[in-house]
Amino acid sequence: MAPSRLVMKFGGTSVADVARIGAAATRVKREVDAGKQVAVVVSAMAGATNRLVEWTSAVSPLHDAREYDVVVASGEQVTAGLMALALQALGVNARSWLGWQIPIRTDDVHGKARIVAIDTDLLGERMAQGQVPVVAGFQGQGSDNRITTLGRGGSDTSAVALAAALHADRCDIFTDVDGVYTSDPRVVAKARKLDKITYEEMLEMASLGAKVLQTRSVEMAMKHRVRLQVLSSFEDKPGTLVVGEDEIVEQEMVSGIAYNRDEAKITLTRVPDRPGVAAAIFGPLADASINVDMIVQNVSEDGSTTDMTFTVAKSDLARSVRLLEDLRATLGYRALVPDPNVVKVSVIGVGMRSHAGVAQRMFSALAEKGINIQVISTSEIKVSVLIAEEYTELAVRSLHTVYGLDAD
Amino acid sequence: MAPSRLVMKFGGTSVADVARIGAAATRVKREVDAGKQVAVVVSAMAGATNRLVEWTSAVSPLHDAREYDVVVASGEQVTAGLMALALQALGVNARSWLGWQIPIRTDDVHGKARIVAIDTDLLGERMAQGQVPVVAGFQGQGSDNRITTLGRGGSDTSAVALAAALHADRCDIFTDVDGVYTSDPRVVAKARKLDKITYEEMLEMASLGAKVLQTRSVEMAMKHRVRLQVLSSFEDKPGTLVVGEDEIVEQEMVSGIAYNRDEAKITLTRVPDRPGVAAAIFGPLADASINVDMIVQNVSEDGSTTDMTFTVAKSDLARSVRLLEDLRATLGYRALVPDPNVVKVSVIGVGMRSHAGVAQRMFSALAEKGINIQVISTSEIKVSVLIAEEYTELAVRSLHTVYGLDAD
Numbered sequence: 039m040a041p042s043r044l045v046m047k048f049g050g051t052s053v054a055d056v057a058r059i060g061a062a063a064t065r066v067k068r069e070v071d072a073g074k075q076v077a078v079v080v081s082a083m084a085g086a087t088n089r090l091v092e093w094t095s096a097v098s099p100l101h102d103a104r105e106y107d108v109v110v111a112s113g114e115q116v117t118a119g120l121m122a123l124a125l126q127a128l129g130v131n132a133r134s135w136l137g138w139q140i141p142i143r144t145d146d147v148h149g150k151a152r153i154v155a156i157d158t159d160l161l162g163e164r165m166a167q168g169q170v171p172v173v174a175g176f177q178g179q180g181s182d183n184r185i186t187t188l189g190r191g192g193s194d195t196s197a198v199a200l201a202a203a204l205h206a207d208r209c210d211i212f213t214d215v216d217g218v219y220t221s222d223p224r225v226v227a228k229a230r231k232l233d234k235i236t237y238e239e240m241l242e243m244a245s246l247g248a249k250v251l252q253t254r255s256v257e258m259a260m261k262h263r264v265r266l267q268v269l270s271s272f273e274d275k276p277g278t279l280v281v282g283e284d285e286i287v288e289q290e291m292v293s294g295i296a297y298n299r300d301e302a303k304i305t306l307t308r309v310p311d312r313p314g315v316a317a318a319i320f321g322p323l324a325d326a327s328i329n330v331d332m333i334v335q336n337v338s339e340d341g342s343t344t345d346m347t348f349t350v351a352k353s354d355l356a357r358s359v360r361l362l363e364d365l366r367a368t369l370g371y372r373a374l375v376p377d378p379n380v381v382k383v384s385v386i387g388v389g390m391r392s393h394a395g396v397a398q399r400m401f402s403a404l405a406e407k408g409i410n411i412q413v414i415s416t417s418e419i420k421v422s423v424l425i426a427e428e429y430t431e432l433a434v435r436s437l438h439t440v441y442g443l444d445a446d
Numbered sequence: 447m448a449p450s451r452l453v454m455k456f457g458g459t460s461v462a463d464v465a466r467i468g469a470a471a472t473r474v475k476r477e478v479d480a481g482k483q484v485a486v487v488v489s490a491m492a493g494a495t496n497r498l499v500e501w502t503s504a505v506s507p508l509h510d511a512r513e514y515d516v517v518v519a520s521g522e523q524v525t526a527g528l529m530a531l532a533l534q535a536l537g538v539n540a541r542s543w544l545g546w547q548i549p550i551r552t553d554d555v556h557g558k559a560r561i562v563a564i565d566t567d568l569l570g571e572r573m574a575q576g577q578v579p580v581v582a583g584f585q586g587q588g589s590d591n592r593i594t595t596l597g598r599g600g601s602d603t604s605a606v607a608l609a610a611a612l613h614a615d616r617c618d619i620f621t622d623v624d625g626v627y628t629s630d631p632r633v634v635a636k637a638r639k640l641d642k643i644t645y646e647e648m649l650e651m652a653s654l655g656a657k658v659l660q661t662r663s664v665e666m667a668m669k670h671r672v673r674l675q676v677l678s679s680f681e682d683k684p685g686t687l688v689v690g691e692d693e694i695v696e697q698e699m700v701s702g703i704a705y706n707r708d709e710a711k712i713t714l715t716r717v718p719d720r721p722g723v724a725a726a727i728f729g730p731l732a733d734a735s736i737n738v739d740m741i742v743q744n745v746s747e748d749g750s751t752t753d754m755t756f757t758v759a760k761s762d763l764a765r766s767v768r769l770l771e772d773l774r775a776t777l778g779y780r781a782l783v784p785d786p787n788v789v790k791v792s793v794i795g796v797g798m799r800s801h802a803g804v805a806q807r808m809f810s811a812l813a814e815k816g817i818n819i820q821v822i823s824t825s826e827i828k829v830s831v832l833i834a835e836e837y838t839e840l841a842v843r844s845l846h847t848v849y850g851l852d853a854d
Contacts, residue, residue, distance in 0.1 A: 105527045111523075
């Protein structure tokens with residue numbers, strides 16, 4: 039039988055200083071001693087990337103993303119070398135690998151490149167010889183021999199891509215939280231750590247505001263069926279496994295309640311209702327790279343006008359308002375009502391595919407607490423509602439209880 | 447006529463922060479605007495390399511030099527990217543180049559590698575198209591795709607090697623001093639900045655304690671006839687040219703007085719004088735990588751024993767003493783007398799080749815001040831003496847005056 043292969047990824051807080059790098063190395067050694075073939079992926083030391091980004095902005099606010107990548111990729115380079123040294127100090131045969139040395143080939147979208155291919159011949163060979171590769175996360179190699187980076191949080195993606203390319207049995211993501219919770223423990227005291235969660239649910243959680251894993255890394259794990267584990271580098275206990283549905287025997291109807299305060303609502307009242315009105319509104323926003331999330335449209339009694347409500351990122355609100363005001367004559371709406379004081383609360387669970395009434399239970403629970411729902415959007419495995427921001431905690435806690443997620 | 451080519455190298459204090467990087471970029475732009483083809487070489491931001499070195503030592507005191515190189519080379523990578531951005535912000539077409547991207551090929555002596563070859567095809571092509579390459583100093587690429595570094599101060603060597611490979615008309619080394627002085631201005635208030643100095647003299651100055659340029663960079667400049675200029679990045683005035691003798695019309699007899707407090711003296715008394723005794727003493731020191739500098743041997747009146755005096759680096763004194771004490775039975779000396787309180791003072795000048803009496807004048811000047819000479823060593827263009835450390839300032843100032851070097 040082939041020895042089991044493990045990719046271990048350590049985030050910024052897990053390698054924040056020399057002592058923590060040493061502690062992380064000790065965890066790696068334990069897996070090596072247990073006979074596993076291990077590859078390590080590291081982020082930059084906590085704070086390092088921010089400092090490098092600040093320098094590039096200070097030198098040139100409109101910077102060349104290719105040079106930005108040269109600067110910020112140095113953070114992971116430092117950690118990769120230090121981690122290799124820390125492993126060697128424990129007697130583990132280890133070597134650092136930078137993106138260009140493997141190489142990890144990406145496209146040329148500097149600053150948020152996508153991995154195209156990882157050549158694992160050399161890495162696999164060295165691992166078979168007992169060496170632990172320590173791979174600098176977040177970076178790759180584009181064309182013309184240039185360094186690329188994958189965007190913030192990209193080291194998760196590096197780890198998953200490497201695990202897929204190496205056909206690893208699991209990819210462990212060490213971070214400063216001990217797993218994925220049924221909800222944000224800062225808001226819901228009774229939130230429980232989940233033992234397992236499906237890729238689909240994790241993906242919804244990530245895109246709905248849970249910041250445990252980068253969305254793209256979960257998509258990639260799902261696509262390549264890489265078993266992920268999110269766990270704490272500071273505690274010695276299992277974390278949360280992110281896996282396919284087939285690995286989860288007893289599926290709960292709902293596995294988590296997420297919330298996102300980063301959205302703002304815009305309402306256009308009395309828009310003349312004619313074919314193409316939606317395109318006339320959302321086309322210009324898309325052209326300005328403004329993502330629209332939730333959309334509802336209410337037709338007036340006589341059918342001649344419509345009220346259009348939608349959400350954008352809070353950081354895009356001012357720009358969106360300016361853009362739509364400029365289009366007022368074209369669109370012909372009566373009023374533009376922006377509202378940043380909203381929150382999107384979501385109920386997530388693959389189990390709702392086979393359980394009716396999940397959304398209805400949510401609406402009732404919120405109504406019972408006197409919380410008005412402004413917008414609703416649903417997908418196969420989640421129901422999201424937009425409500426006034428002041429109800430965030432009340433709504434999230436109530437739903438957590440209603441769906442039976444509270445810890446004993 | 448081909449446009450003139452210039453290599454501009456900025457040391458750590460010249461790129462210590464974002465503002466200084468901007469100032470350096472402005473100097474580069476001026477040369478570009480004057481129609482020159484410019485290549486830039488940068489060191490790490492002042493303090494960056496020390497911090498990185500400390501981390502490697504903290505993780506693993508006996509570190510793998512290959513991983514050390516991965517970590518410390520990141521310092522120059524950051525500056526190269528930032529300098530390229532700063533140049534772009536001024537409207538200069540610029541691009542950063544790391545050692546492996548060019549590549550600058552070195553041997554595999556990690557931590558103090560030597561440059562083997564620089565492929566300038568691509569750089570030269572881009573320069574001809576009007577692009578300024580910003581090259582990370584201090585680093586290269588060894589075998590197995592690994593990053594090497596050239597040893598402390600190695601960015602000077604990177605710059606000279608690049609200037610040689612690019613057939614540049616000059617290599618400007620920007621630093622925190624405004625040139626090469628006739629002596630250390632902290633000791634000799636009347637020290638003068640030299641307009642020109644020969645490679646040979648600069649080499650002696652560098653190896654005798656003047657810390658303006660790395661010795662190896664001067665050797666390389668001499669070998670490849672690269673015209674060097676040492677100048678300040680904080681003042682806008684010419685520095686000191688380091689050139690061949692043919693470029694110096696009126697050669698002064700002596701061009702500088704150097705001193706070095708980093709040596710210690712060891713005397714072995716009454717060593718039985720037999721063939722091979724020097725080899726028996728210095729062989730084991732060489733085996734232990736201890737460099738011996740000055741050596742004198744005095745035979746006793748009856749010729750049966752000899753006193754052997756020599757100098758080693760102060761940092762090697764304790765180790766040397768231990769090693770020689772272990773060999774006492776074999777060597778048969780009577781006493782071992784270590785003395786760290788010495789200084790080597792040197793008079794340097796290519797002019798002394800054609801002027802007699804330079805050494806004699808030195809000996810007289812020191813005698814006049816009552817300074818006892820303990821050891822003498824000479825080369826074609828320098829005379830060095832070892833004296834008690836407490837006389838350092840007196841000796842250096844007296845000699846500076848005697849040889850007519852004092853500023854008006």
